[in-house]
Amino acid sequence: MLKENEIKVGDTHTAILVEDLKRTQIVQYAGASGDYNPLHTDEIFTTQVAGYPSVFAHGMLSMGLTGTMLTNYVGDGALKKYGVRFTNQVWPGDTLTGKATIIEIREEEGYKVVDLMIETTNQNDVAVITGNATAIIET
Amino acid sequence: MAIEKFLVEASHIMMFARSVGDANPIYHDEDYAKETELGGIIAPPTFAQSSAQFDPDYFLRPKIGGEGWFGSGKEASGAKPSKDKGGDGGGAAMGLHAEQHFEYHLPVKAGDVLTATTKPGNTWEKESKRAGKLKFSESVTEYRNQNGELVITATGVGVQTERAVDS
Numbered sequence: 194m195l196k197e198n199e200i201k202v203g204d205t206h207t208a209i210l211v212e213d214l215k216r217t218q219i220v221q222y223a224g225a226s227g228d229y230n231p232l233h234t235d236e237i238f239t240t241q242v243a244g245y246p247s248v249f250a251h252g253m254l255s256m257g258l259t260g261t262m263l264t265n266y267v268g269d270g271a272l273k274k275y276g277v278r279f280t281n282q283v284w285p286g287d288t289l290t291g292k293a294t295i296i297e298i299r300e301e302e303g304y305k306v307v308d309l310m311i312e313t314t315n316q317n318d319v320a321v322i323t324g325n326a327t328a329i330i331e332t
Numbered sequence: 333m334a335i336e337k338f339l340v341e342a343s344h345i346m347m348f349a350r351s352v353g354d355a356n357p358i359y360h361d362e363d364y365a366k367e368t369e370l371g372g373i374i375a376p377p378t379f380a381q382s383s384a385q386f387d388p389d390y391f392l393r394p395k396i397g398g399e400g401w402f403g404s405g406k407e408a409s410g411a412k413p414s415k416d417k418g419g420d421g422g423g424a425a426m427g428l429h430a431e432q433h434f435e436y437h438l439p440v441k442a443g444d445v446l447t448a449t450t451k452p453g454n455t456w457e458k459e460s461k462r463a464g465k466l467k468f469s470e471s472v473t474e475y476r477n478q479n480g481e482l483v484i485t486a487t488g489v490g491v492q493t494e495r496a497v498d499s
Binding site for chain 1: 487497
């Protein structure tokens with residue numbers, strides 16, 4: 194867990210979430226999550242029928258990868274809230290970097306919490322996820 | 333939609349954590365997890381999404397012996413062509429995920445048995461240069477554990493696009 198006396202507003206934490214995203218990792222996520230939408234794993238359907246240039250990652254895979262960065266930063270069981278918007282698609286071959294920025298330290302329901310702004314960008318510096326989170330911190 | 337029995341199992345958590353690149357032992361090492369304050373293996377923050385596995389009617393899973401699957405086989409799509417085709421962008425017409433929000437009330441642990449109930453939320457429309465008219469709709473899912481305690485509130489926003497999104 195983050196400690197109140199070790200953090201301040203404006204602090205950031207960044208991590209590379211995935212380098213050169215493989216189609217197989219998207220398949221792995223489909224299997225684990227149960228979302229078998231062929232748009233994520235079936236290149237033939239996605240290019241020839243749906244009209245996309247290739248399969249693309251589940252939004253929830255990007256959110257999950259970003260969540261890994263987030264829990265590595267705030268600790269296990271500390272999250273109160275985690276929400277995102279999917280702002281751009283994530284394609285095989287993408288390299289994603291996640292960033293959390295402390296925007297407020299405050300009290301909520303008797304806990305000290307930190308509000309974080311979240312952004313995950315691809316190798317072209319385009320945001321694929323923007324969002325926010327709230328986590329309990331140690332006083 | 334309602335899910336009557338979402339069994340939270342350690343091996344499922346392990347597979348899910350692997351798929352999101354998470355090597356944290358709290359998701360796969362029982363001995364390690366026991367020694368932590370949480371007292372056992374817990375689910376990663378987006379794990380509730382895999383409740384789809386426990387929804388008997390989930391439409392994005394091929395059904396055993398059921399109706400045809402719309403993904404490719406001999407043909408590029410197993411689905412019968414629809415008459416009112418228009419520029420619906422094939423699979424895009426089913427909708428893409430626009431937003432997802434989770435509120436965590438209590439930790440979800442391996443061994444928990446959850447139920448989930450989903451209610452529709454707001455709907456709205458927006459024009460977009462990249463994909464034509466966008467129709468947004470919200471759904472709110474409440475996950476409760478075996479003690480009836482609310483553990484997670486999940487709000488999803490789906491969007492139906494007029495055509496495939498330009499990249």
